[in-house]
Amino acid sequence: MTPAVEVRELVKVYPGGTRALDGLSFDVGTGEVFGLMGENGAGKSTLIKILSTLLAPSAGQVRILGRDTRKDPAGIKRRLGVATQDSHLDTRLSVRQNLIFHGRYFGLGGRRTDAAADYWLERLGLGDKAAERVYRLSGGTRRRVMLAKAFLTDPDLVILDEPTAGLDPEARLRIWEAVRTFRRENKTVLLSTHHHEEARALCDRLLLLRGGRGECLKTPPEPSAS
């Protein structure tokens, strides 16, 4: 079976000369929950942006769901859900409007988008926030809306950048449960986290990033080592 994510000898050098990724290679199997760990500046955000097709690799090859990120970014984005660390919600719109427009980008019809929005709002405990404009929301609530958006279009792969950072324990458990349910449908999750507990609870395998290079692990390293 084709891996959901294939990364070969990936290098990313920024215009100023910073080498964020330096010959990174790994695979993520379909239906796997794959963790990314590493200190700040280890290259996690750069890797996530490349996997999301936002950033172009300087060298090496990246294939997502069997497609090359350079050749078919639109085809990849069609099957991808992304929750970045920064909220990219439109603060002038309501929570529900953000989800509805996102669904429309992916060609979901009106009823299907409405139903998916209702489902994910309930699922992530956002039912009472649907009509609220995003600029009124706390950081934690925005993060949950981002996650609802990532799952909304029923993607084959979701990329979650520190999905539970700053959330209370109840919200964190809801998100863990959403990730587990998603994975039970044989879909793939790639998540970056700083929490060892989260990595242990969710991830089948992990990539530990250090200085732009990676090491695949079965379990999270001891805190001092990461």
Added chain:
Amino acid sequence: MSENAAGALGVLSCLSALVLRDVAAEFQDWRVALARLILQPSVYLLVFAYVLGGVAVFPGGGDYARIVAPGVAVMAVMQNAIQGAGGALLNGYYFRTMEGWLLAPVSLRVLLLARVLSGTLFGLLGGAAASGLGMAMLGFLPRHPGLYCLVLLLGALFFALLTLLVFVLPKYPDRGQEWLAFLMMPMGFFGCTFYTYAMLPPSLAPFALFVPTTYFSEGLRAAANGASASFEPAVLGAGLAAALTTGWIAADWAFRRRFKNYLW
């Protein structure tokens, strides 16, 4: 349905959603949006047509209201197209919302088209509002309404393209904002908006030929008054075509160059 037809339908659905989202966001507070549409052209029409038009004597005489009303419409087209095309980029840059539309499942060219359509739509709305005010305040009615609307549309398209180019060309869009502020003054006031090209002294006239606003102002005047006092229709057409073609090629190149490797 064939795969190609389904793909085209998906692209159209995404394109319309991208534009509608800009409209929904802009008109979330519709009172502010409406005030922005009518306030500036009202002030310009009041000051230039009523006050200045009432006291000044213009070479060749004639009705100054018919000169200034199309010029004010071009100013409104420019301001609103900049707002429409640049708003999503600046908001996206300052509030990190840009990834929201960059992750839409379409090519960069379709994303560019969405930004251009938003800017054009807002520009057209601004032009329509200013023209409506001109009609209400000055009793001004265009002689060729169809041609008048076409020139408004082309003007809105050009200023949307120019805005995108200026925002995505520099390293960061805040620098683009500075460039645009620098460009707007000559574009607005030296582009034959409040006077005709024929009214310019011969020493200044050649410079106005390099300002695209000149062709849109004179084109709108020609549609409004039956003919341009300054240019032959072929010259006007060539000026408009050159501005739009250059604008499209440059904006397309700059947009794809900027967003195929998103570093903002």
